[in-house]
Amino acid sequence: MKNVTEFKVAIPQSVLDDLKSRLKNTRWPGEAEGSGWNFGTSESYLRELSQYWANSYDWRKHEAQLNKYPQYIAKVNGTKIHFQYIKGKGKNAKPLILTHGWPDSYYRFHKIIPLLTEGEQSFDLVIPSVPGFGFSDKVALTSEAVADLWKALMTENLGYEKFFAAGGDIGMGVTKALASKYPNVVAGVHFTDVGYPMGQEDPSTMTEAEKQFAGFVQQWWYSEGAYAMVHATKPQSLAYGLNDSPVGLAAWILSFVNAGATPELLEQAMGGKDEFLTNVMIYWVTQTIATSTRMYKVDAIAQWSGAQQLQKSNVPAGIALFPREAQFPQEWAERSVRVVSFKKMKDGGHFAALEVPTIFADEIRTFFTVLNNP
Numbered sequence: 001m002k003n004v005t006e007f008k009v010a011i012p013q014s015v016l017d018d019l020k021s022r023l024k025n026t027r028w029p030g031e032a033e034g035s036g037w038n039f040g041t042s043e044s045y046l047r048e049l050s051q052y053w054a055n056s057y058d059w060r061k062h063e064a065q066l067n068k069y070p071q072y073i074a075k076v077n078g079t080k081i082h083f084q085y086i087k088g089k090g091k092n093a094k095p096l097i098l099t100h101g102w103p104d105s106y107y108r109f110h111k112i113i114p115l116l117t118e119g120e121q122s123f124d125l126v127i128p129s130v131p132g133f134g135f136s137d138k139v140a141l142t143s144e145a146v147a148d149l150w151k152a153l154m155t156e157n158l159g160y161e162k163f164f165a166a167g168g169d170i171g172m173g174v175t176k177a178l179a180s181k182y183p184n185v186v187a188g189v190h191f192t193d194v195g196y197p198m199g200q201e202d203p204s205t206m207t208e209a210e211k212q213f214a215g216f217v218q219q220w221w222y223s224e225g226a227y228a229m230v231h232a233t234k235p236q237s238l239a240y241g242l243n244d245s246p247v248g249l250a251a252w253i254l255s256f257v258n259a260g261a262t263p264e265l266l267e268q269a270m271g272g273k274d275e276f277l278t279n280v281m282i283y284w285v286t287q288t289i290a291t292s293t294r295m296y297k298v299d300a301i302a303q304w305s306g307a308q309q310l311q312k313s314n315v316p317a318g319i320a321l322f323p324r325e326a327q328f329p330q331e332w333a334e335r336s337v338r339v340v341s342f343k344k345m346k347d348g349g350h351f352a353a354l355e356v357p358t359i360f361a362d363e364i365r366t367f368f369t370v371l372n373n374p
Contacts, residue, residue: 002157007071007082007135009063011285016059019246019284023054026247037263041251045263050247053277062278069113073135074157076149081128082106082135083153086113088122094372095160096123096364097150101169102231102292103253104270105134105282109353111271115361121369123164126154130170132291134282140294142302143173144181144310150174151182161185164368168192169350170295176336179313188371190318190364192352193325194333209329217326227256231296239290249289250280260324260350269324271354316340318367320360324349341367 031043074081084106087093096116100108106129116123129136130146141149154163162185167175172191179189197214206214221228230238242249254266257276261269270276283289302308317337321327322345330342343363348356 001072001074001159003076004072004074004157007073009066009071009135011059011063015285020054022246023050026050026245037258041254041258042263045266046247046251046254049250049273049277052273053246053250057274057277059278059281062274062281065110066107066278069110074153076152076157079131079139079141079149080137081131081149081153083126083128084113085127085158086117086125088117088124090120090122092120093117093122093124094368095126095154095158095163096368097126097128097154097163097165099128099146099150099165099167099171099174100130100133101167101171102133102295103256103283104169104279104351104354105129107275107279107282108351111357112353112361112364115357116365121365123365123368124160126158126163128153130174130292130295132295133288134286138286138288138291140291140298142295142299142308143170144177144302144308146174147177147181150178151185155185162187164188164190164371166190166364168352173299176313177310179315179317179337180310183313183315186315188316188318188368189313189337190320190367191333191337192320192322192350194319194328194336196326196328197332207329207331210332213326213328213332220326227252228296231293232300233297235293235297236290238293242289242293243287246280246284249284250277253280253283257351265349269349269355270351271357275354310336313337316371318363318371319343320345320352320363320367322348322350322352322356340371 036042069084069086071084098109100106106127109127113125116125131137132140154160165175165178165186172193175189179186196217242252257269258266267273267276317339318341319333319339320343330339333339348359352360
């Protein structure tokens with residue numbers, strides 16, 4: 001490995017003490033009687049969660065869990081990149097870089113690490129924190145720029161000639177850019193979503209299934225897409241409150257999780273209550289909520305200005321469409337990637353690696369193993 005140093009998560013106790021004080025001194029806004037989740041995050045639920053966070057949640061326990069697997073810091077083209085790097089135990093382990101999205105973090109994949117590094121059909125897992133998230137540099141970059149860093153990390157810092165890549169949400173955009181720009185080194189890609197119609201498509205070129213999907217997305221955008229519009233237009237205005245209030249931060253992230261899961265599935269959707277809070281904690285202790293949301297703005301500027309116009313990739317792509325994701329048709333995916341496997345999964349949602357890790361890991365292993373052994 002070149003220009004790489006070991007890393008451990010070690011948050012000062014003063015940060016944890018300050019967090020507990022802020023939780024206990026929250027100024028609650030109140031909510032309309034019987035409103036539940038209809039106006040946003042439920043205050044009654046959030047009060048219970050905050051009490052648990054302040055009095056029962058054990059960061060040190062989860063910090064030790066984060067440090068269970070090897071972590072490193074690499075300087076990649078001048079940017080500090082934090083990443084986990086776990087070698088597969090099989091004789092012919094293949095390199096695989098996994099990219100998270102928002103509002104999660106590299107922690108999205110912690111449950112599948114043992115599932116993908118054990119056995120003969122194993123992988124060398126590289127799980128970085130996207131710049132602006134967690135323990136990487138606090139800078140917001142476009143998805144294409146992050147893809148450039150990932151290519152350099154894998155080939156220059158870690159020395160791989162070819163590698164696989166997978167991701168969802170923001171990680172989808174990064175992985176798609178990797179495949180488009182670097183087909184000579186990216187041997188295969190896997191997605192759980194492939195982007196959404198944004199009104200730029202010519203309707204005459206769309207199938208009936210694509211038109212129905214576009215109609216669904218438009219309706220969803222009006223009812224649930226406020227977070228993305230704020231991130232892509234006024235992220236700095238939002239950041240002051242989220243960086244100052246842990247309850248505000250949790251409430252905003254819960255609003256997004258709730259969009260893909262009914263209230264009774266809310267904690268399950270991110271793997272459990274402690275898993276949800278650990279993910280929120282990574283934003284809190286690193287103060288990266290501002291730069292993470294800012295990525296939406298820089299990506300939007302690049303896309304609408306024409307600076308980011310990726311060509312359709314010819315790299316073999318697998319897609320796992322989980323039931324609580326937006327149900328896009330295969331032909332929509334084929335507009336941007338070369339689909340060689342399209343599977344509709346039986347269980348799980350947006351954070352499948354946290355919610356149904358065995359199902360997700362089995363799909364990843366099967367796709368890349370078959371791809372590598374036609």
